[in-house]
Amino acid sequence: MTDFEGLKALVTGGASGIGRATAELLAARGAQVAVLDLDPSSVEKPLRGYRADVTDDTSVREAVAAAVTDLGGLDIVVNNAGIGAQGTVEDNADEEWQRVFDVNVLGMVRTARAALPHLRNSAHAVIVNTCSIAATAGLPQRALYSATKGAVYSLTLAMAADHVREGVRVNCVNPGTVDTPWVGRLLDSAADSAAERTALESRQPTGRLVSAAEVAGAIAYLASPLSGATTGTSLAVDGGMQGLRLRPA
Ligand code: NAD
Numbered sequence: 001m002t003d004f005e006g007l008k009a010l011v012t013g014g015a016s017g018i019g020r021a022t023a024e025l026l027a028a029r030g031a032q033v034a035v036l037d038l039d040p041s042s043v044e045k046p047l048r049g050y051r052a053d054v055t056d057d058t059s060v061r062e063a064v065a066a067a068v069t070d071l072g073g074l075d076i077v078v079n080n081a082g083i084g085a086q087g088t089v090e091d092n093a094d095e096e097w098q099r100v101f102d103v104n105v106l107g108m109v110r111t112a113r114a115a116l117p118h119l120r121n122s123a124h125a126v127i128v129n130t131c132s133i134a135a136t137a138g139l140p141q142r143a144l145y146s147a148t149k150g151a152v153y154s155l156t157l158a159m160a161a162d163h164v165r166e167g168v169r170v171n172c173v174n175p176g177t178v179d180t181p182w183v184g185r186l187l188d189s190a191a192d193s194a195a196e197r198t199a200l201e202s203r204q205p206t207g208r209l210v211s212a213a214e215v216a217g218a219i220a221y222l223a224s225p226l227s228g229a230t231t232g233t234s235l236a237v238d239g240g241m242q243g244l245r246l247r248p249a
Contacts, residue, residue, distance in 0.1 A: 004220075008076070009076035009077070010115065011036070013037055013130075015035060016037075017181055018219075023078075026220060034071055035048065038052070039051075054110060074115060074121075076126050082148075085100045085148075105148050105155065108152060116163070120168065126169045131234060132149040136242070156232070172235075176204070
């Protein structure tokens with residue numbers, strides 16, 4: 001793994017889960033890191049926390065501007081803030097579709113829009129979007145969530161095309177089921193959360209959930225000069241969920 005000495009990074013949704021693990025990894029490798037989150041109160045040095053709601057364009061613009069001023073520039077954007085949604089198309093009203101798209105898709109658009117003028121000044125400009133295997137997997141009971149991640153996947157490719165000549169790379173990671181507070185909340189809401197966890201683990205080809213640190217490692221690779229020729233692509237971090245066709249044990 002290359003080091004990030006001298007590079008300045010911004011991670012949305014960086015106060016928890018995948019975002020937090022990513023912010024900590026980039027900082028441990030020498031980057032200066034700004035975390036933008038609805039609740040940055042748990043963010044500790046050397047990370048810098050900024051309150052931002054990715055559904056509010058003014059909030060994003062102000063937080064990005066403050067972070068860029070404090071860091072003295074911007075090289076890496078990890079567009080990671082996102083929320084879940086369960087159900088079929090019959091289960092969620094229009095307002096819920098709009099709310100989840102506002103966070104998961106428009107949140108990334110707003111952050112990229114605020115960051116791109118700064119990224120164009122960087123000799124190492126890169127955006128990594130946190131997508132999901134839900135973008136292409138056809139998961140049951142995840143119509144709305146999957147549609148948002150499908151949009152993130154297409155957005156990643158389109159942005160990569162739009163900004164490649166400006167020296168800005170854009171890629172995404174597609175995590176499977178990752179052991180974060182988000183999944184913890186889902187398990188807690190089950191009647192028997194221990195049994196639910198065991199069932200979830202047994203559906204993974206590896207027999208275990210993906211760790212946030214493993215997704216952070218993939219994001220760090222895509223954010224690093226090691227992947228300097230890689231743009232407009234996705235990297236699955238899913239314990240083989242999508243690619244493998246295993247016979248039942
Ligand atoms: P998490 O709930 O642990 O963390 C999400 C963070 O985003 C929180 O700190 C939260 O405060 C922040 N956030 C939420 N809404 C926000 C808003 N409007 N503005 C600013 N910040 C906001 O979740 P996680 O599991 O780490 O998920 C992070 C990303 O990874 C999401 O985009 C999610 O879709 C994606 N993902 C997660 C999994 C999984 O299994 N956990 C799988 C695939 C993809």
